[in-house]
Structures are given as structure tokens and as C-alpha cells.
Amino acid sequence: MVHRGQRLGSLDVTLVFLLVCSVTGFLLMDERRDAEDDQELNKAILEMLHIKKVSANHQAKPHPYMRRIYQHLDSLEAEDLGRSDGTLVQSFRSVDGPPHAPQGWIWFNVSSVNPSMLGAELVLFRKTLHPDPLSVTVALHSVTASRGTLSESPALEERQLTLDQRPSSGYDVFDVSAVLAAKPLDVVGFQLRYTDESGSLVLHEVLTQSLYCLNRGSLSEPLLVLYQAHPLQI
Structure with a gap:
């Protein structure tokens, strides 16, 4: 027979696990969104710099x-x-x-x-x-x-x-x-x-x-x- 305290303990562990997964998922989504925002910002900056800088083709050598x-x-x-x-x-x-x-x-x-x-x-x-x-x-x-x-x-x-x-x-x-x-x-x-x-x-x-x-x-x-x-x- 499984005691009531044991069932409650298992339920608490499951809830904690689901909560951690949810928080981790939100954090990953935020990081992905920030990365996309940074990429768009960098692209805009590069486009502006390309207009304002000397457009000479700098070769490696x-x-x-x-x-x-x-x-x-x-x-x-x-x-x-x-x-x-x-x-x-x-x-x-x-x-x-x-x-x-x-x-x-x-x-x-x-x-x-x-x-x-x-x-x-x-x-x-x-x-x-x-x-x-x-x-x-x-x-x-x-x-x-x-x-x-x-x-x-x-x-x-x-x-x-x-x-x-x-x-x-x-x-x-x-x-x-x-x-x-x-x-x-x-x-x-x-x-x-x-x-x-x-x-x-x-x-x-x-x-x-x-x-x-x-x-x-x-x-x-x-x-x-x-x-x-x-x-x-x-």
C-alpha cells in the first residue's frame, strides 16, 4: 500500500520538474528573440555603415x-x-x-x-x-x-x-x-x-x-x- 505522504511527495517533485521546464523554455525563447533582435540591429548598422564609409574593396593581401x-x-x-x-x-x-x-x-x-x-x-x-x-x-x-x-x-x-x-x-x-x-x-x-x-x-x-x-x-x-x-x- 502506498502512503498518502509518498503520493504527495511524488506530486511535488513532478510539479517542480514541470515548473523548471517551463522557466527554461521561457528563457530559451527570450534568448532566441534577443538573438534575432541583435541580428536585425547589426544588419541595420552594417547597412548604414556601408552607405557612409569609403566603398573600396579591401583585399586580404x-x-x-x-x-x-x-x-x-x-x-x-x-x-x-x-x-x-x-x-x-x-x-x-x-x-x-x-x-x-x-x-x-x-x-x-x-x-x-x-x-x-x-x-x-x-x-x-x-x-x-x-x-x-x-x-x-x-x-x-x-x-x-x-x-x-x-x-x-x-x-x-x-x-x-x-x-x-x-x-x-x-x-x-x-x-x-x-x-x-x-x-x-x-x-x-x-x-x-x-x-x-x-x-x-x-x-x-x-x-x-x-x-x-x-x-x-x-x-x-x-x-x-x-x-x-x-x-x-x-
Whole structure:
């Protein structure tokens, strides 16, 4: 025979167990609701930050020149906290040329270029210096490929290079914004052609390979940087 006290004790244990389960269930529901609220809040904050911050694509291992660009844009953002439109920047590393493309050109696949881009610059790392104060005149030419057709342009820029001096940044930077006029734009190539002090044409491909780091995959490979505004000239 089961005593009344034993039955009451079992009932008390059951009630306590049900009460603990109910409290635990309410706590879990509250935590889940708080997590969902936090997720929505974080999403809203990120959306607001995306609008107000510089919309540059920070890669895990950015090109050294792009690190300078990011630092410059970050400093501009800190100075002008009220600016909300941001500055869009795209960068492209060199690639193999299209089929049957001429040799001695530096190629970039720009099929994913943002149509709002207005400015562009070609960035080349100067890797060697001549021991004597020699100078050479360089003319930068471009060729664009669209739907399989190659179109060469007149010289984009002409300047004099002093071969015993390197730019303070280590890079020769050429304004190539004119190439963006070609629509649609799939592939663009660049070639440097030189004349010496006597006006004679110098072997451009050999001299370019001697002066600049052209190896794809290297830390300072050729870079094409595109801007939503005019190049920053850092």
C-alpha cells in the first residue's frame, strides 16, 4: 500500500520538474528573440555603415600601391565625417593577353569595370636604376579589345624618365583615363615606347622589362586603378 505522504511527495517533485521546464523554455525563447533582435540591429548598422564609409574593396593581401590608396581614403573620410557618398575604387592586376594579341603589351581584363568610373591610372613599379644620369622619353600607348576587335589609340601620355632616380613612391603612375571612353570595354593593353636623347627609337619591350616589375603574381606587379572621380595623385 502506498502512503498518502509518498503520493504527495511524488506530486511535488513532478510539479517542480514541470515548473523548471517551463522557466527554461521561457528563457530559451527570450534568448532566441534577443538573438534575432541583435541580428536585425547589426544588419541595420552594417547597412548604414556601408552607405557612409569609403566603398573600396579591401583585399586580404592588397597591392602595396592599393594600401596607400586605402590609407589616403581613410584619412579623407576621417577629415570629412559628413560625406556619405563614398569614393568607389577598383583595381585590376595584369593578365594574359587575348588570343592573337600582339606581344610586348601589358594586359588587363576590365570586363567587370563599374560603368560609373571616370578616372584610371596605370601603376608600374620601377625596379632598376642606371648608375649614370641618363634620361629617356617614354610615350604610353594603349589598345582596347571589345567583342574581339583590337583598337589602338594615339599616345596617351609622353614624359621624360630620369633613369638614375626613382619616384618617391617607387612607382611610375600614368593617367590613362582616356581608355574608359571605349564602350563596351573588355580588355585593355598598354605599351611603353622610348626614344633616347638623340631621338632614336629604343627597343621598347626589352627596356620595359628592364625598368619595371612585370611578373604577374609578384607583390608589385602592374596595376590598373580606376576611380569614380579623377585619380587621387597620392
